[in-house]
Structures are given as structure tokens and as C-alpha cells.
Amino acid sequence: MTNSSEPADWQVDEPRQLLETPIGTITAGRLFHRIRQKERTFYRLEAPDWVNIIARTPSAEIVLIRQFRYGSRQVEVEIPGGAVDPGETPEAAGTRELLEETGFAGDPPLMLGWVKPNPALQNNRCYTVLIDQARQVTPPAFDEMEDISSFLIHEAEIFKAVATQPITHGLVLNALHWFRLWREENSSRS
């Protein structure tokens, strides 16, 4: 795998802030191709890292949630997740978001993997952590604009739910990808 397009071909000018939002800052800046002497303005969402949580109960059920999403204008089937706060580790953020959104807690979080949600437009990562032996220990503590219902599905069933599309959120499918790889490496299940 040789690399014929090093970043050295590109000059990235300091971007300017266009819009501050609760989900990040929209910036724009000039990108210049040194060899072609061509330039264009590119846009970027400067967002915090995100984390999704695979929470597995002692009976091997996974915690799923339903919530209304403003982007799709629909109730989505997802796993718990949220933004990593400044100074917080993804593992700590995962533990916190799981508790806030579902009231579940369990073993110390295990990092399964990460993706770049969209390296064309964003600078951040989305991590997946596993919290095993999860049980509901308290009622959820929603933000006033969160209205989340949680339910359980056996881990053997969740991959069917992936194939037949009740789960359509790309980042949740990424999380299940890391979970599948981890199970293949660590489990006696096939």
C-alpha cells in the first residue's frame, strides 16, 4: 500500500469560525493544492468525540434505546451514546451516558474500537465501549429534551436486527461491528 497523495501536496489555511452550535462549531477555510495551484473553500464540523455503548446484561441481552432524532425526524433504534466531555475519557463518558440514558451500570468499560464518523466533514472519532454484566441500578436521568425508552434484545438476535434493518444508524452499526469482532475473538459462541 504505497501512498501517492501525501498531505504535503495540500496546504490547509487556518479556518474561520462560521457558526457555534451545541453539537460543534462550523468552520471554513481555504485548501490549496501546491502542485496544481488550485484552491477551494472547505467546510468542517469541529465536534467533540462521541461514544456508543454496548451494554450487555448477565443473560446476554443488549440494551437498545428508542429516541426521536431531529436530523431524521423519526424515532430511531440505537444503543446509548453521547459526546465525550472535555477532559473525560471515552470510557468514562460511556459509563456516564449509559447511566443517564438508561439507568444501567455494570463492569468497568472495555474499549472495543473507534471510527471516524465522516473524515470528509468532521475531525472527531466515535468510540465503542462494552459494559458487561449491566443491570438497571437507578431510573434514567434525562436531559429535559431527551425522551428515551430502553429495551433489551438478546445478543444472538441483534445481528438479525442489523440484517433486516430496524437499526439503520450507521454509527450504531459500526459499534455492532466492533462487538462482533470482539465476540469472535473472545467468545466460545460461534
Place this chain on the structure above:
Amino acid sequence: MTNSSEPADWQVDEPRQLLETPIGTITAGRLFHRIRQKERTFYRLEAPDWVNIIARTPSAEIVLIRQFRYGSRQVEVEIPGGAVDPGETPEAAGTRELLEETGFAGDPPLMLGWVKPNPALQNNRCYTVLIDQARQVTPPAFDEMEDISSFLIHEAEIFKAVATQPITHGLVLNALHWFRLWREENSSRS
């Protein structure tokens, strides 16, 4: 799977346009929870649908690309892809983007699946199409700000590349997820 949070609880006001960019329009609008009588401004990227292409050669190699991405400020390993133009089908867009970015063409495109890249923030879908029996038929035809190198990796190797992280783009991993499911259903390979 009962649904305790119907969209009926939520009133979505008409959003206003904040920013037009080449990758979509940033809008903002009020979201109101009818039962709690709470409201907040939410932001959305109104983007076209996207398509990623699994292009497989007669010797079962997959076409990968490297390109500099403004969001991550790095050269990313991806598969070919792009935006679906107005009036275009995802299949036609996939055929077009594959040819433009790599010069490859092959069998008629087969839809493998789709995800919502981020239903919290965006309204669009990202489709994955398979173009089998792909061969390079012409040089690539880059946009003046595209600088893309393509290379081949055998399909049996690509899932290792997923596990060991040269590919970190979430939407590309989603595409490989659909390709893996399709191979399990359709192939005599294990």
C-alpha cells in the same frame, strides 16, 4: 418492541436556513415537547444522499482509494463514493463516481443496503452498491480539487484491514458490513 416515544410527542417547527455550503445547507429550528412543554433549538445538515461503491474485479479484488480529507486533515483509505445528484438514482451515482474517481466500470450496480450516517444531525442516507466484474476502462477524471490514488486488495484481505484499522471511515465500514452480509447470503466462499 413497543414504541413509547412516538414523534407525536414532538412538534417540529419550520427550520430556517443558516448557511449554504457545497456539502449541504445548515438549518436550525425549534423542537417542542408537547407533554413536558419544553423547547430547544436544534441544528441539522440538509445533505443529499451519498453512495459508496464496492467495486470487485474478476479476480475478486476490491478497489480502494486514498485521498486527503479536509475533516480529518489526513489521507484516508476509503472506497469510491460521493453525493447522489438531484434526479439521479444511487445506483447511477455509484456507477458515475466509480468511473470518475478510478476509471473502473463493470456489471450493472447492485444495491446492497443503506444507513443513516447520523440521524441526530442529518436527514440523508448513505447507500452501498456493488459493481462486480469491475475493470479499469479509462483514466480517472478528477474534479480539480480531487487527488485520488486507487489500489486493489483481495476481498479475503479487506476484512482483516477492517479489524486492524487501516480503514477507519465509519461509512466505509458500513459498506463493508453490507458486503459481508451479501457474501454470506450469495457466495460459496466461507
